[in-house]
Amino acid sequence: xxxxxxxxxxxxxxxxxxxxxxxxxxxxxxxxxxxxxxxxxxxxxxxxxxxxxxxxxxxxxxxxxxxxxxxxxxxxxxxxxxxxxxxxxxxxxxxxxxxxxxxxxxxxxxxxxxxxxxxxxxxxxxxxxxxxxxxxxxxxxxxxxxxxxxxxxxxxxxxxxxxxxxxxxxxxxxxxxxxxxxxxxxxxxxxxxxxxxxxxxxxxxxxxxxxxxxxxxxxxxxxxxxxxxxxxxxxxxxxxxxxxxxxxxxxxxxxxxxxxxxxxxxxxxxxxxxxxxxxxxxxxxxxxxxxxxx
Amino acid sequence: xxxxxxxxxxxxxxxxxxxxxxxxxxxxxxxxxxxxxxxxxxxxxxxxxxxxxxxxxxxxxxxxxxxxxxxxxxxxxxxxxxxxxxxxxxxxxxxxxxxxxxxxxxxxxxxxxxxxxxxxxxxxxxxxxxxxxxxxxxxxxxxxxxxxxxxxxxxxxxxxxxxxxxxxxxxxxxxxxxxxxxxxxxxxxxxxxxxxxxxxxxxxxxxxxxxxxxxxxxxxxxxxxxxxxxxxxxxxxxxxxxxxxxxxxxxxxxxxxxxxxxxxxxxxxxxxxxxxxxxxxxxxxxxxxxxxxxxxxxxxxxxxxxx
Numbered sequence: 001x002x003x004x005x006x007x008x009x010x011x012x013x014x015x016x017x018x019x020x021x022x023x024x025x026x027x028x029x030x031x032x033x034x035x036x037x038x039x040x041x042x043x044x045x046x047x048x049x050x051x052x053x054x055x056x057x058x059x060x061x062x063x064x065x066x067x068x069x070x071x072x073x074x075x076x077x078x079x080x081x082x083x084x085x086x087x088x089x090x091x092x093x094x095x096x097x098x099x100x101x102x103x104x105x106x107x108x109x110x111x112x113x114x115x116x117x118x119x120x121x122x123x124x125x126x127x128x129x130x131x132x133x134x135x136x137x138x139x140x141x142x143x144x145x146x147x148x149x150x151x152x153x154x155x156x157x158x159x160x161x162x163x164x165x166x167x168x169x170x171x172x173x174x175x176x177x178x179x180x181x182x183x184x185x186x187x188x189x190x191x192x193x194x195x196x197x198x199x200x201x202x203x204x205x206x207x208x209x210x211x212x213x214x215x216x217x218x219x220x221x222x223x224x225x226x227x228x229x230x231x232x233x234x235x236x237x238x239x240x241x242x243x244x245x246x247x248x249x250x251x252x253x254x255x256x257x258x259x260x261x262x263x264x265x266x267x268x269x270x271x272x273x274x275x276x277x278x279x280x281x282x283x284x285x286x287x288x289x290x291x292x293x294x
Numbered sequence: 295x296x297x298x299x300x301x302x303x304x305x306x307x308x309x310x311x312x313x314x315x316x317x318x319x320x321x322x323x324x325x326x327x328x329x330x331x332x333x334x335x336x337x338x339x340x341x342x343x344x345x346x347x348x349x350x351x352x353x354x355x356x357x358x359x360x361x362x363x364x365x366x367x368x369x370x371x372x373x374x375x376x377x378x379x380x381x382x383x384x385x386x387x388x389x390x391x392x393x394x395x396x397x398x399x400x401x402x403x404x405x406x407x408x409x410x411x412x413x414x415x416x417x418x419x420x421x422x423x424x425x426x427x428x429x430x431x432x433x434x435x436x437x438x439x440x441x442x443x444x445x446x447x448x449x450x451x452x453x454x455x456x457x458x459x460x461x462x463x464x465x466x467x468x469x470x471x472x473x474x475x476x477x478x479x480x481x482x483x484x485x486x487x488x489x490x491x492x493x494x495x496x497x498x499x500x501x502x503x504x505x506x507x508x509x510x511x512x513x514x515x516x517x518x519x520x521x522x523x524x525x526x527x528x529x530x531x532x533x534x535x536x537x538x539x540x541x542x543x544x545x546x547x548x549x550x551x552x553x554x555x556x557x558x559x560x561x562x563x564x565x566x567x568x569x570x571x572x573x574x575x576x577x578x579x580x581x582x583x584x585x586x587x588x589x590x591x592x593x594x595x596x597x598x599x600x601x
Contacts, residue, residue: 020397100318265427
């Protein structure tokens with residue numbers, strides 16, 4: 001049976017569909033603009049006014065200049081190291097912690113949970129943390145990018161919720177078969193919680209990919225800079241002189257500078273934007289479990 | 295059997311579990327509790343050569359320096375921290391709720407999924423890139439000025455990024471742009487948990503779509519809205535360092551400088567560690583008070599609390 005829509009509903013639906021379409025267009029368009037601009041001819045783009053609907057006079061000049069700049073590659077390499085090593089440590093600790101704290105028969109579980117949760121509400125702040133990292137000798141080492149953020153409390157709580165969902169009977173039958181705690185964790189719990197762990201990997205990895213706060217505070221040598229710090233120099237401090245030294249004309253150089261910024265955005269963001277729609281359902285799941293908290 | 299014996303038995307029986315927990319407890323102890331202990335430098339004249347222990351106690355001297363001598367800056371950073379949050383709560387908080395309600399009315403699942411996928415996208419852009427795009431679009435000859443000019447809305451280009459009056463609108467607006475879709479996930483999930491029978495009943499009572507949204511959907515997600523609101527209010531003092539740090543410049547300090555960026559400049563750049571720690575401690579205390587307060591409110595109104 002088809003229910004006929006009233007005139008009011010039809011008007012509302014049309015407006016709603018168009019409004020949401022426009023809204024999402026404004027979310028997408030800045031990203032598209034940057035992509036179009038990055039593939040444009042620098043001189044043409046300089047003279048152009050207004051929104052772009054496609055690249056102006058297609059050119060990959062900006063990418064050539066950007067990718068010939070060694071810092072981009074150093075940044076990429078470091079970010080990949082931080083993502084892989086950092087995420088591995090994050091996952092190991094978060095999984096172990098989440099598993100133990102989801103067990104019911106531990107006497108010290110609640111005091112330890114309080115000990116952990118308290119840090120979500122009160123912290124020493126930037127300066128004492130900096131002095132600690134300094135006294136541990138981690139300043140200007142890759143460890144400063146990895147160890148101080150080894151566990152995210154929110155993610156630990158999400159993980160604990162995930163392990164709660166595993167039925168007790170599975171654990172009991174494994175125990176009867178003679179399995180110890182380590183076997184139960186690695187052979188039973190982790191495989192069962194794999195979708196949950198996938199969510200955690202994504203959350204942590206995106207976090208490391210986009211991180212720059214620790215880098216700005218703890219790193220000194222440029223050889224350790226993550227991609228985001230290299231991007232900051234290009235995008236925000238506009239230091240592209242190193243890449244444009246071959247261009248003698250000042251206005252040409254300015255035009256290319258602008259274009260290099262667009263190319264840098266594309267090069268650093270597109271990998272994530274390309275994989276994210278495939279991982280969307282996992283992310284969404286993580287957000288939903290994260291919101292439940294207890 | 296007394297308490298201690300029971301505890302000993304528990305420690306022995308679950309030794310493997312406690313062993314697994316050891317690195318986690320060690321992490322929290324070192325990276326969260328030692329800095330809390332280190333906060334005592336707010337009451338000392340910290341000298342790196344002497345260390346935390348050896349430095350001279352000065353009592354509330356650093357706080358006095360902050361509140362009395364630098365009072366101009368204190369009120370500015372407190373005002374900016376709070377105002378940025380108030381604007382974000384007024385404009386940024388309802389936006390994902392409205393978006394979720396409107397999206398819920400889209401019955402074509404293909405279209406709905408496309409809209410969702412696009413709306414989550416900006417969330418994955420890093421803060422550096424986001425601010426890079428903002429600086430570019432809002433520059434004097436950037437896209438925004440070009441569009442406004444071609445629409446005849448202004449004759450002279452506005453220099454958005456160096457104009458203190460524009461900092462908060464751009465900060466809050468770009469935050470909405472980035473997080474609107476992502477933050478709507480939780481409300482969409484709450485909507486999908488509403489009992490369909492309630493809609494049937496409303497339909498029988500003659501409620502149209504608008505009334506269903508108003509009398510069924512909205513009350514249905516109210517508990518979620520309240521919890522999210524309380525959590526949001528509890529983080530007022532924690533305005534993100536990253537985005538402000540990347541977006542501001544000396545010309546916009548007047549409206550942009552917040553507590554965390556001030557702590558960074560004074561404490562780390564000027565290496566006045568004790569002063570920075572004192573400002574940070576002041577911030578943490580207010581934040582803690584806000585969390586406790588909002589938790590009490592939460593208990594009272596929603597039966598949900600953080601502890």
